Amino acid sequence: MKLTRRNFIAAVIGGIAGIQATPLPWKFTDDVAIWTQNWPWVPVPPTGEFSEVTSVCNLCPGGCGIVVKKVDDRAVKIEGRTDYPINPGGICPVGMGGLQLLYDESLRFTGPMKRVGLRGEGLFTEISWGEAFDMLAGRISTQRRKGAPEAVAAIDGSPEGTTVSELVKRLMRAVGSPNYVRPPSICDTYRMGNLLMQGTLSPMAYDLENSDFVLSFGCGLLEGWGAPGRVMNAWGMWHQGNPAKRKTRIVQVESRASNTASKADIWVAPRPGTDGALALGIAHVIIKSGKYDARFVSDHSWGFEDWRSMDGTRHTGFKTVVLEKYSPEKVAEITGVEPKTIVSLARAFAGAKAPVAIYGKGKDSLNGSLYEYMAVQSLNALVGSINRPGGVLLPDPLPLSNFPPMKVDSVAVGGLRKPRLDQAGTMRYPFSDSLINNFTDAINRAPRSPVDTLMVFSANPFFTLPDGGGFKKALEKIPFIVSFSPYRDETANMADLILPDSTYLEKMDDTVWPVGLQYPLYGLSQPVVEPLYNTKNVGDTVIELSRAIDDSVGSSFPWESFEEALKERAKGLFEAGEGLVSYDAGTPAWQRGGDRDKPGYSSFDEMWEAMKEGGMWYRPVGSPRDWQGLFNTPSKKFEFTSKLLVQAIADYSKGQSEKKALKDMGLSAPADEACMAHYEAPETTADRSEYPFLMLPYEMINLASGWIPSPPFLYKTIFENQLLKDKSFATVNPATAAKANLRQGDLVCIESQAGKVEARINLFEGAMPGIVYLPLGFGHTAYDEFLKGKGVNPNNVVQAGQDPISGYPVWWNTPVKLVKV
């Protein structure tokens, strides 16, 4: 039949009419509805017996209590515990999404592996645990046989004082290497400052819940500082009830309108890196108006007034220096904060009943500046807020038992005598424990890497170190890298051998004194599910590894399992007596007085079982401590002028001029001033006319920026002006953007002397003019499609200077330029 216009139309119309008469379309529509709702790939979650397991979240050092809901063997939901002292019910978004870190197989190593692809490619093949131990132990034994055990190095990111970190330290000692390095955290700054001014070694203890005026210098209270569950609970408490009658005021000192700054009652915005100067300006007003706590200053402090040394030389004290150099007008010049704000702030702070000045830099996972911290702590001393309810408490360290003494063989003794690669603890950096940036430099500078084997525990320095990509270069030079990470992170992808840890929901582990908590707490997490894959608790791995190396190293690890090592340390908790192992939400642990249960255990085993069940040992906050013997400084008092620093500078100046010595240590102030809190302008080698802006990395509570990957859930909470497709945003003030001729959404290249990254522009009035803010946590080059290749990592641009004396990286002062792409 010939196709004509006429019979074509007839056929089409006929067809349409015909189909209406059949049941076909109706049946078909119905079927489509059924089919489209029943795809085999839409999962039908199996049901089963519902149960709950209580544990402690180990994703950050905060250690909040969690309860995991289970259906048969599957964990289906994480919730906060109401019977845990830190976080009465709430947890942070990272902890809430934790199940994805357990169950997302493509984020994890499923067993011990060795590298088959190029470094960084992430191609591995599974091997047995026996093979893995043989490979690593063989490598370490070879170094020991060569008499060079110091070429074995470890980077350990597990929080200081945890049993895992103690075991790794012990392993390094037994092997004979001094090169045990930790990524810097704010705790290092606290530790050093407290050692210099108070002579104490306990963790930082801010009595926030009992304070009525919290003056926070850079502490990201709502960005994840400390134990987020605790701080945000306190935040809720502070804002409970009638706003006009609230007890606690919160002041945030920060250059950007962060969540904390916005939600605080008052926001003060000094230029980045000038917090110390602002604190001293406040001190100036307090001293000048005589509003300081004269009793504390005269009875319990030293170095406030001018003093004479043994040889009769007159030295200036804190008071003189502060009165001379930190008038509100001068401080205003440094910080950009108006003099009247400084005066009012000082009045309000000194006038409060229980004020506390707290120090931080965003979350607690990056270090701060020693002198800034000392300036803030001087404020606490001035108003007598040290060892006073609502201020800074000075509790004893956790009474954990020490491991038994160990025998170090002759090879190890030889190795331990060698200098540390990072120079920490030398005369130049007398108070530092470890300086990872120096460690990196030492490797990068040497023609051949002085490190033969690098072991990485609970850390992802490739991604997290603010060093402009220096660590990555160092990794490329190291012949053999071993990662113990459960996750396929950037550092692990560079490794030659993987001995994967189990994730925090599959193993027993401990948390030690969450950052900033005002009472001692030891948390014990439980396996919530059986290990899903062929992974091993890193504590057990270290014990087994020691035995695989040789008998001499193995003899320092007398424990059958990691749990035994945990138990051994916990014995000290029992011997200390009085610690509680259960918690009643009716009497918060920070509340003084009130009826509390008695410990309720009579033997160590009973206590241990109760701890395993409850997940904690703690001692509620008590009355202030006796002043006698409280400060363990040379003067036995709180030292505005640190005698240890006086000594350290004198020691370092031996054989050279004092001026040169001070300059070497990064100081521009004269010697007297260098021994107390003072302001040092951060230095840079960059030409500021070429690099006119400053880049400041910032942290968010809803994005993990440490070694733990972000649970993919968190990307739901990221705003479209923080991440769009694969581009993250640099936040700048509209005035700054106008100067550089940039609009919202423009793609720019942010370039420093260390490197460059591409990001989009986000205009925000709350950004300080002249500063480019880049969020930390984006820009992964590892993991899976949820996290990989999203945004840029500001650490790649950071050009870190060195903090005077401490040597920690100054990551908040990177000059950059913006080039429109």
Place this chain on the structure above:
Amino acid sequence: MKKENDHGKHKYGMVIDIDKCTGCGTCMVACAAENNVSVRADQSDKERTITWMRLYKISNGKPFPHTEISYIPRPCMHCDHHPPCVSVCVATATKLDFNTGIVSQIYTRCIGCRYCQAACPYGARYFNWWDAYFPKKKGLDRYLTPEVSPRMRGVVEKCTFCHHRFMRAKTVAYAEDRREIEEDEYITACTEACPAQAITFGDLNNPDHEVARLIKHPFTFRLLERIGTEPKVYYHSSRDWVRKLADNFLPGEYTPVVNQTWAEEEWSTKPGRDEF
């Protein structure tokens, strides 16, 4: 319809204290984890991303250093008076339950016309452009809870006030030979998760419940209150600029609440909260 509902015994609702809200996003994560909401590789296209509970960031728009941001967590408002989505649903897939005040969503009835999504003034409804994303090789389906069924593509979904938790509480109560549930027996996942206790959930009809007391406070407001849908989600803020952003006020239309707190001292960097 409103009348009928008033005769309902319970009217569940929520008060979110924006002063306490820290913008951390735990509510969003808790909601997605509780309700088997899947995560796709790209979550940055907010018109395609499913977030039953969503945070909106607002700013007072003042220049540096007087800028202030805040967050408005937005679940489904569970409108009490002619919920716009219910009126337009051709498939009776969404309904206002008069006994609880919960606006339900029945996925198997939904034909995916998205009228409700267009009708909702709060953007609280989400269309499944794809099937729930739980690739087998990843094993992410292992954390799914059997209490909430994962959705298929082509249907609309939204916050249900964790209705399954209500059912669970009811079951427990019935097993114990009770007919009523206590205030703390039924709360939503976001309420439970909030680390700052910013969310309070309960029966607005029950004067003993905290929410019934909170909604009477002068600082309490609702979003787009003037369109008259009577949302059962209330907000609470001591900041006038936050309350003012809750609706599209014409100049002079907004009446500030007298709001003199100590934070208004003259040296405060956040002055002028009352200037509206």
